[in-house]
Amino acid sequence: MGITARGVGLLVAAVVLLGVGFRFAYPELTVLGAAAGAAVGYAALTAAWRPRLLVTRRADPDRVGRGEPASMTLTVRNAGRLRSANLLAEDRCGDRTVPVPVLRLRPGRDTEVRYDVPTHRRGVVPVGPLRVTRRDPLGLVALARPYGGTTPVWVHPRIHPLTAVPTGSGRSLDGRVDGVPHGSITFNSLREYVVGDELRRVHWRTSARVGELMVRENVDTSLPRLVVLLDNRAVAHPDRVGGVAESFESACEAAASVVTAAHRADLPVLLLLVGPETVGPATVGAATVGAATVGAATVGPERGDAVAGAAGPPLGPLDRLAAAELSTDDDALRATTTRLRQDRLGDTLIFLTGPAGRDELGHVGALRGAYPSVVVGVFGATEPTATGATGLVVVDAADGAQFAAEWDGVRRW
Structure with missing residues (x-):
């Protein structure tokens, strides 16, 4: 809670008037001092009232390339049932603030504001929280409170198209890049069976056609990374x-x-x-x-x-x-x-x-x-x-x- 310059002046006047009134027995000064003190107290109670506000944000989009457009839609709803919200509000968007109209926001009603998010620099732009300031009618006391969380907008680096990409030292014999994380066993050729070869590697269809056992010769292709x-x-x-x-x-x-x-x-x-x-x-x-x-x-x-x-x-x-x-x-x-x-x-x-x-x-x-x-x-x-x-x-x-x-x-x- 912060007391404005007007509030500080009125509070000092109340103390002086009460002191002088009681010290020199001037009832008029005492009444004025009491009225000034009561005004400051009323202002503090009024500013201390916390309105029930629901704050939602929607980034469109929340991830964007550098220099591409991005916007933020902020919706503030008065969830109270009795009193209208007569407030001053501003939303934080990176290094700047955006005013949000919430004056005379009736119960159950909402207000919406849409603004652009700066994307001229790479980085993470924090948006929020909403800062709501409550003032009394006399402008003696002002109390600011945050509402809602912070929504980041990710500004990615600018991407330049590349036509050539290195494929590493291990290349697939099938004419494509393998998708197995730790390499694979790829068929290379057929050869005659020799003693010691595993029978599970015998290609039976080809063996039946040529009249002798033929086995598959495989090679290990690694995945380029x-x-x-x-x-x-x-x-x-x-x-x-x-x-x-x-x-x-x-x-x-x-x-x-x-x-x-x-x-x-x-x-x-x-x-x-x-x-x-x-x-x-x-x-x-x-x-x-x-x-x-x-x-x-x-x-x-x-x-x-x-x-x-x-x-x-x-x-x-x-x-x-x-x-x-x-x-x-x-x-x-x-x-x-x-x-x-x-x-x-x-x-x-x-x-x-x-x-x-x-x-x-x-x-x-x-x-x-x-x-x-x-x-x-x-x-x-x-x-x-x-x-x-x-x-x-x-x-x-x-x-x-x-x-x-x-x-x-x-x-x-």
């Missing part, structure tokens, strides 16, 4: 424009483009962040590795659908890219590459970093033994990147659109 490693360390993106690291924004766009292209090609893709990732106060989709935190999510059939890491609620790769922030853990890359070398999470590694991340490409180049194909995307560099590590495919780009063009021009993975 892409690993996208996004460097979210602040030290790798030192340049800021208006407090925003444009090289990191471009890296997020490139990661979203690769993840989306892999999904459309029915390839499994794993998204990793070098530094710890958080959404609000809670860490999500993260598995702690030594001093660093590596979050993983495999893209699913729906936009933003995923199976997250060890902790937190499930978040899709695009959701995690929307919520990605720069980390102050400058030594996280060393621990992350150690984890990648031990686990061997895929056969194609795509490392996306900023201009200052070129100084530590040696750690990434050391993964060539575990990952047959390693692609490095460097954003915001003023000069071409020198490939110190043998076997690295380096793509220099100023932004996500240029990365997509350079990516489609790569002929070797």
